[in-house]
Amino acid sequence: MNYYPDHARPLWRRALVNREMAIVYLLVATVAFSCLTVDNFAQSITVYNILRNYFSALILALPMCLVMITGDIDISVGSMVGLSCSLLGLMYISGVPFELAMVVAIGVGALGGLLNGLLVTRVGLPSLAVTLGTMALFRGLAVGALGTTTVTKFPEFWTAIPKYAIGETGVPVVMVFFAVLMAAFIWLLHFTAFGRGVYAIGLNSQAAAFSGVDSARTRTVLFVLAGTLSGVGGVYWTLLRGVARGDTGSGLELQVIAAVVLGGVSVFGGVGAVYGCVAGVLLIGVLANALQVVGVTADIIKIITGGLLIASVMAGSLIAWTKNRRVGAKAASAQTE
């Protein structure tokens, strides 16, 4: 029943030679290089530190990957992490049972995401403008809710959770939650009709509509997922530090977006894969950790991360450019000439 080749390239080339794998290779190379050259890097404590500190970025990269594939962006996630953390602290000192407070904090994240989603899809505003607004809004609420208070002394049963590691591996137990979540997102994006719709919206929203993709619903769901996991991120951060403050998660959105773009998601939408985004976060984490260990200061680390991001995007366009020249697919630009 095969009348055509299914693929132009053989399986091994498709699986091993692509944009996402490039980041995976870079990650492996960075880890290997760090292990060989940085003293005391090859230890389970390194794994422990990196994963603990980048857990929020990891779980947020998952929904951000899908949001950006549809061509949207959500820059309010960092502020929502702050709001979730701040509300958790406020509810706790007001006497709300801690378990309930955590659920509510995550619920508020979902509601914030819904607000973003409705403003983007029902009112029809650009997601960059909407989430720029809610970024300020959520941060304002987060700082306003706690004022100058810093809440500490959370139940030890809960604050201990981020500290458990699986045996001697250094992998935090919470990574099990991440693994399940990552599997769920891979399923959602790569193995469901919903996921096909996500790509279609990013590539051509009009054709998606003509194929029965409910673009408004799909995009709203993704914003709600981003909001919900921001809520989870806020709770995690509170437990990890044992402190609730309004400025928690500042700048996290940029870290997440940088990792997602580094991981191969096109800023124009339509292109990307979940594992690339995860590799992107880990690469940034490993690099920052290794540099920190050898004594590079935080500002220099930022400069290096920024440079890496630009280089990766440039490499992507360079590959596309040479490929276009080879295939002669300049036809697309023919009409603009």
Next chain:
Amino acid sequence: MANITATLELRDVSKSFGSVVALRNGRLTMMPGSIHALVGENGAGKSTLVKIIAGLYQRDSGSFEMEGRPVKFRSTADSKAAGVAVIYQEPTLFPDLSVTENVFMGRQPVGRFGRIDKASMRSEVADIIERLGVDIDPDRPTRGLSIADQQIIEIAKAISLDAKALIMDEPTAALSGVEVERLFAVARSLRDEGRALAFISHRFDEVFALCDTITVMRDGSYISTQPIGQTTEHDIVRLMVGRDVDELFPKVETTAGDVVLEVEGLRSPGVFDDITFQVRAGEIVGLAGLVGAGRSEVARAVFGVDGYTDGAVRLNGRPLPKNNPAAAMRAGIGFVPEDRRQQGLVIDAPIATNVTDAIRRGQLVKGAVVTQKREFAAAQRWAHELEVKCSALDAHAGTLSGGNQQKVVLAKWLAADPKLLIIDEPTRGIDVGTKSEVHRRMSELAAGGMAILMISSELPEVLGMADRVLVMHEGRVTAEIARADATPERVMFAATHNRQEVAA
């Protein structure tokens, strides 16, 4: 003729992309003061040839001379500098800039201190527009201009560059009759100024009305060049497809079954009003009318991409919710839209994905999972069924020719096994061979019991294919004509008059 140097001459030009040969031996000779028709099916290599002339592609072999001197264009800037202008089907202008600014984009004349000399720009553009005998304000922004006017601006650009060779790639595809006449008048005056013109079109009446010489291409190869007076439409079609096309509209007679689609009193203010009709199983209903009569809008409302304010749509007696394409698809409606690149296909996605886009919530899902295996199996079946020509199923749909793209859109909807198929302009911009294939397929589908609603701007297609013709004029249905009574005159009269006048 022998002592006149050709403005532009290509001989045995070839071009391959990887293993795909797009052009084997292209040949074209454009003489000054002549309009040269270039015809061929989609995929015959016309576009590749034009892109080589325009400097978008570089030829692999062969010779290319302008006025006797060999040339090699590395970019569109090179070809422009040498005096070549290409007018595309859909010009891309800067919508917010004025007509004048568009004409001089990238080469504005400068006065002292590098200031742009607006006055001289404007007067030159006003001159050219007047010479072309058209009425366009040089100061207005190009946003909102008709495609015909935009093409005129492209032509004005070519004249201001003093282009010696002008190539028009299917310029009339989106134009109305009056606009085509105006474009032809402009083309003739350019010819009389001694410029060399080439005209690519799928419409033979236009080719015969405008051109003096005709070159036929097939499968990437040059076939023949002859004076237009020494040939006939039948000869040309035979040369293009390499065989005789006897029956362009192979309509199979069918008996209509139960009512499948019922549209009742559909209204969308300012777009269409009081639309009531039915489509039965096994029947092809043609929706005719002029461009802008609201035909596509009715189809979009039925499918649910657009909304409506009043009325109802029923499929097999069941009411359909409005503005819900997913529900329409579940109920059994397929919709091949007007604009295949923007609406019908995701051109940057693989062919396999496109073919299976309409069944991604149905047959493809097993145990909450859509796998590549099932996707490719379905794509294999339907791409083969529709005889799509492609190198691999994961190639992007955008790499296919227009006719093959249309087959992919058809495959996408046939895979969903619809009860009602709406086809908006089934054969726009596709070649003769594929055209008759699409017609044969539609006829077979109807014979198999599918209800088909076809929108077409080509009168022969409507008359040849439809069991019943509904004619729209300014958002209303003005006539319903049975196949036996449908003549070009009756349809055109109903398309240009309101309901009272048609009834009278």
